[in-house]
Every structure is written in C-alpha cells, then in structure tokens.
Amino acid sequence: xxxxxxxxxxxxxxxxxxxxxxxxxxxxxxxxxxxxxxxxxxxxxxxxxxxxxxxxxxxxxxxxxxxxxxxxxxxxxxxxxxxxxxxxxxxxxxxxxxxxxxxxxxxxxxxxxxxxxxxxxxxxxxxxxxxxxxxxxxxxxxxxxxxxxxxxxxxxxxxxxxxxxxxxxxxxxxxxxxxxxxxxxxxxxxxxxxxxxxxxxxxxxxxxxxxxxxxxxxxxxxxxxxxxxxxxxxxxxxxxxxxxxxxxxxxxxxxxxxxxxxxxxxxxxxxxxxxxxxxxxxxxxxxxxxxxxxxxxxxxxxxxxxxxxxxxxxxxxxxxxxxxxxxxxxxxxxxxxxxxxxxxxxxxxxxxxxxxxxxxxxxxxxxxxxxxxxxxxxxxxxxxxxxxxxxxxxxxxxxxxxxxxxxxxxxxxxxxxxxxxxxxxxxxxxxxxxxxxxxxxxxxxxxxxxxxxxxxxxxxxxxxxxxxxxxxxxxxxxxxxxxxxxxxxxxxxxxxxxxxxxxxxxxxxxxxxxxxxxxxxxxxxxxxxxxx
Numbered sequence: 001x002x003x004x005x006x007x008x009x010x011x012x013x014x015x016x017x018x019x020x021x022x023x024x025x026x027x028x029x030x031x032x033x034x035x036x037x038x039x040x041x042x043x044x045x046x047x048x049x050x051x052x053x054x055x056x057x058x059x060x061x062x063x064x065x066x067x068x069x070x071x072x073x074x075x076x077x078x079x080x081x082x083x084x085x086x087x088x089x090x091x092x093x094x095x096x097x098x099x100x101x102x103x104x105x106x107x108x109x110x111x112x113x114x115x116x117x118x119x120x121x122x123x124x125x126x127x128x129x130x131x132x133x134x135x136x137x138x139x140x141x142x143x144x145x146x147x148x149x150x151x152x153x154x155x156x157x158x159x160x161x162x163x164x165x166x167x168x169x170x171x172x173x174x175x176x177x178x179x180x181x182x183x184x185x186x187x188x189x190x191x192x193x194x195x196x197x198x199x200x201x202x203x204x205x206x207x208x209x210x211x212x213x214x215x216x217x218x219x220x221x222x223x224x225x226x227x228x229x230x231x232x233x234x235x236x237x238x239x240x241x242x243x244x245x246x247x248x249x250x251x252x253x254x255x256x257x258x259x260x261x262x263x264x265x266x267x268x269x270x271x272x273x274x275x276x277x278x279x280x281x282x283x284x285x286x287x288x289x290x291x292x293x294x295x296x297x298x299x300x301x302x303x304x305x306x307x308x309x310x311x312x313x314x315x316x317x318x319x320x321x322x323x324x325x326x327x328x329x330x331x332x333x334x335x336x337x338x339x340x341x342x343x344x345x346x347x348x349x350x351x352x353x354x355x356x357x358x359x360x361x362x363x364x365x366x367x368x369x370x371x372x373x374x375x376x377x378x379x380x381x382x383x384x385x386x387x388x389x390x391x392x393x394x395x396x397x398x399x400x401x402x403x404x405x406x407x408x409x410x411x412x413x414x415x416x417x418x419x420x421x422x423x424x425x426x427x428x429x430x431x432x433x434x435x436x437x438x439x440x441x442x443x444x445x446x447x448x449x450x451x452x453x454x455x456x457x458x459x460x461x462x463x464x465x466x467x468x469x470x471x472x473x474x475x476x477x478x479x480x481x482x483x484x485x486x487x488x489x490x491x492x493x494x495x496x497x498x499x500x501x502x503x504x505x506x507x508x509x510x511x512x513x514x515x516x517x518x519x520x521x522x523x524x525x526x527x528x529x530x531x532x
Contacts (some may be wrong), residue, residue: 081118363462
C-alpha cells in the first residue's frame with residue numbers, strides 16, 4: 001500500500017560514489033511499478049507504462065551546486081517542488097531554489113530525489129488507483145521514492161533495457177583456446193596454444209578437425225538448452241579472420257556465425273559480437289591469436305588498427321540490422337601496456353562506424369586496459385549507449401590463494417558495491433566470470449561462491465555473461481582443479497548453479513527448482529546514501 005516502508009540498512013558508511021549526472025545529459029526515471037515519469041501536454045506529470053521511455057519522459061540535467069541538480073523538461077520547464085507537497089513544471093530562464101534536488105544512491109543501483117528547500121522526497125504513488133507523482137515527508141525513502149533511470153545524450157536514441165541481460169560466452173568455438181578443447185590440438189606442440197599458431201602448424205587432418213568443430217561444438221539444440229536454463233543472450237568471440245581470408249587461418253567460420261544468428265532469432269535470444277582477437281594481438285595471449293605468444297603488436301602498427309576497424313564495420317554491415325543483435329564489443333581485454341591514446345582513438349572511430357552501419361538501439365561494448373581503471377571516464381564520454389565491459393575472476397591473482405570460500409564470497413560482495421556505484425549512471429556489464437577458484441572446492445562451496453557472485457553481478461546495469469557455456473577438457477589444471485567450474489552447463493548439471501537465480505537474480509535455496517518460472521517481485525529495501 002501507500003503506507004511508509006523504510007528502506008533497510010545495507011550500505012557501508014564508507015562507500016562513496018562520484019556524481020551521477022553531468023550537465024546537459026538527459027535522464028528518464030522509472031518507478032518501482034515499472035512506469036516512466038512523463039511530462040503531459042497540460043504541463044503536469046504522469047506515470048506511463050511502456051517498455052521504453054518516450055522523449056517526453058526525459059529531463060535535461062543542470063548541476064546547480066556541488067550538492068544539487070535541477071531537471072528541465074523537453075519543453076524547457078523546470079521540475080518544481082511546492083510547499084504543499086505537490087509538483088509542477090515551471091517556466092523560467094534559470095532554476096529557482098525550489099527546483100533544486102539532492103540525489104541519493106541505493107545499494108541496488110536505484111536512486112532517490114530530495115528537495116533541498118522543503119526536505120521532501122520525490123514520490124510515485126502506485127496503489128488504490130492512485131498513480132500520482134508527488135512529494136512525501138517520510139524520514140527515509142520507501143520503495144515509492146526509489147527510481148531506476150536511463151541516461152542518454154541529445155541526438156542519440158533511447159538505450160534499450162539492459163539490466164535483464166543474462167548471458168553466457170560461447171568461448172572456444174570461433175576463436176580457439178587450447179585449454180577449452182585440447183583434443184583439437186592433439187599432436188601439436190604445447191607452445192601452439194592459439195589459433196594462429198595452430199593453423200600455421202596444423203596438418204590437413206588437423207585443419208579438417210577444426211572445420212568439424214565449428215559445425216559440432218555449438219548447435220541449435222544448445223541455444224534451446226540455454227533458453228530453458230535462464231539464459232537470454234550469448235557473447236560470441238570472433239577473430240579478425242572471420243569475414244575474409246587471412247593466412248594462415250582456415251576460412252569458413254562465418255557460416256557458423258550466420259547459423260548462430262538464425263538460432264538466436266528462432267529462440268528469442270540476443271547476440272553480443274566480441275572482437276576477441278585483433279590482427280597483431282592486443283594482449284599477446286593465446287586467445288587473441290598472436291603470431292608469437294606474448295608479443296603485442298596491435299597498437300604499434302596503424303595497419304593493424306585499420307584492420308580492426310574494417311572488421312568491426314564489416315560485422316555491422318552484415319549483422320547491424322539483425323533483430324537478434326544486442327551489440328558489438330570493439331576489442332577484448334587490451335593489455336595494460338597498450339597505448340591508451342591509441343586505444344581511445346580506435347574506440348572513437350570504431351564507435352562512429354558502428355553507429356553509421358547499425359540499428360540505432362545497438363549497444364557498443366568497450367574494455368579498459370586489463371588491470372586498470374584509468375580509461376573508464378573517457379570511455380563513457382564516447383556515447384550514452386557505450387557499455388563498459390569488466391571481467392571478474394578470483395583464480396588468476398596470487399592474492400586469492402589460500403582464501404576460504406567465505407572470503408571469496410565477501411570479495412564478490414565488495415565488487416558488487418563498486419559495480420552498483422558505476423551502474424547507477426552508466427552501463428556496465430560483467431562480460432566474463434566463472435566459478436573457478438585457485439583450489440578444489442566442495443559442492444556446497446561452489447554453490448555458495450556462484451550464488452554470491454550472482455547477487456553481486458546482478459547489480460550491473462547491462463547484465464553479465466558467464467565464461468563459458470561449455471568446456472570439453474576432462475583433465476585438470478596444474479593446481480589440480482577441475483575445469484568444470486568454468487563450464488556453465490556442467491555447473492547446472494552438477495547442481496552448483498541454480499538457473500532460476502541466474503535468470504531472475506532472486507536468491508533461492510541451493511535446491512534445484514523443478515522449473516523456471518518468474519518469481520514474485522519483492523520491493524528491494526536498502527539504506528539511502530546522499531552524495532555529490
């Protein structure tokens with residue numbers, strides 16, 4: 001009902017977030033009942049239930065002080081709070097003091113607005129037939145004072161709904177990785193871990209084995225299985241040789257990619273295309289198919305950068321208007337030694353080509369250099385439909401050695417808080433994560449670790465993608481850990497991963513549900529933080 005329901009405490013006092021909005025950005029507010037706050041032709045406000053906000057649902061942000069913003073409608077009227085607890089839209093050249101709002105962030109990425117003059121909350125009433133937009137004097141915001149939102153820039157389309165993306169990677173399919181299917185590399189020296197070195201040294205029989213792999217590793221039945229187990233999107237790594245012949249690579253994987261788009265359309269899934277391997281290699285690791293392991297040449301030769309731009313443009317010309325295309329990732333995991341200015345210039349030009357050759361609601365995924373966050377702010381400036389791709393593993397860094405599972409879960413929780421801060425105003429996706437730990441874990445520990453990560457990563461404003469759907473490696477890693485903890489399918493089949501929790505984000509018991517069904521929505525309740 002409309003009765004006061006305070007938000008439960010749940011945010012660390014020491015958590016800090018930078019300013020959410022920038023001058024000139026356009027934002028739209030979605031209520032707890034999934035309706036958009038929209039300006040009416042009569043000069044009032046209403047709640048409108050649509051899948052995406054209309055132009056009338058966007059307000060231009062003006063930062064009026066270090067602690068407040070004002071919101072201006074598209075017909076240049078200021079959102080104004082009156083002393084009687086009502087709201088109006090007022091015509092004025094500059095915002096008055098009664099137009100000033102402080103903004104607060106909730107741990108689940110929702111926000112609340114408080115008027116500075118009257119100390120009242122912006123409120124969207126939603127029961128007993130009332131759907132007014134008004135003000136309340138509660139000491140803390142209730143769910144009806146909590147909003148999610150979209151940000152866009154003038155001249156760009158409204159970004160699609162992204163917070164429900166629940167995906168897996170189709171790794172090891174169109175870009176080879178030895179550890180994911182070692183049988184393919186049978187008879188080859190262990191040094192030949194990437195696709196360039198494989199194709200350069202493979203016999204005729206081994207090259208035919210790769211062609212068979214494209215046709216058999218992923219089929220339509222896999223897409224159908226994924227949909228049944230809570231997945232609605234796939235991230236498909238591709239190499240720079242996908243569109244045309246590049247020696248020494250075997251050509252022909254494009255037919256498999258075409259099949260993936262057909263299967264996605266038939267099953268209602270979306271596809272994120274990921275340029276996983278650029279010519280010259282952006283990181284020197286085997287999954288970027290370097291000509292020589294650990295050699296990074298992509299940022300040192302302009303012809304390699306031009307080649308990457310041509311690949312991105314070619315993919316967009318082929319798939320850019322496809323109903324199942326979610327987005328395109330411009331480059332996967334650039335190395336920390338890659339020149340940041342070269343990377344940014346490439347991203348800007350690649351973004352321009354994507355927007356020129358794709359449907360207007362496409363998402364463009366970008367990555368900072370591995371292990372750094374220095375690039376993040378500049379990357380977001382490229383466009384409001386840019387998604388920051390981050391990868392979260394707890395098995396590679398030595399700092400995770402010797403931790404018990406509760407410590408791994410605590411770390412995931414802390415990461416979730418950081419994700420929530422950035423997600424409050426920008427699009428963020430956890431593009432790779434898994435259940436892999438630096439040691440062998442019990443069934444219960446695997447369940448706990450996966451659940452903790454799901455609760456953390458569901459805060460990402462552009463969802464997440466598990467790495468990877470399947471691993472065909474019956475052996476164990478050097479530390480004795482099974483590769484099953486990397487495989488989404490194995491984790492489901494072994495009962496470690498609950499598909500319902502994966503799909504909905506709602507924390508369930510470790511018992512596997514009998515079917516995938518929508519959970520009842522419970523209003524999230526969190527403590528409120530002011531910032532600026």
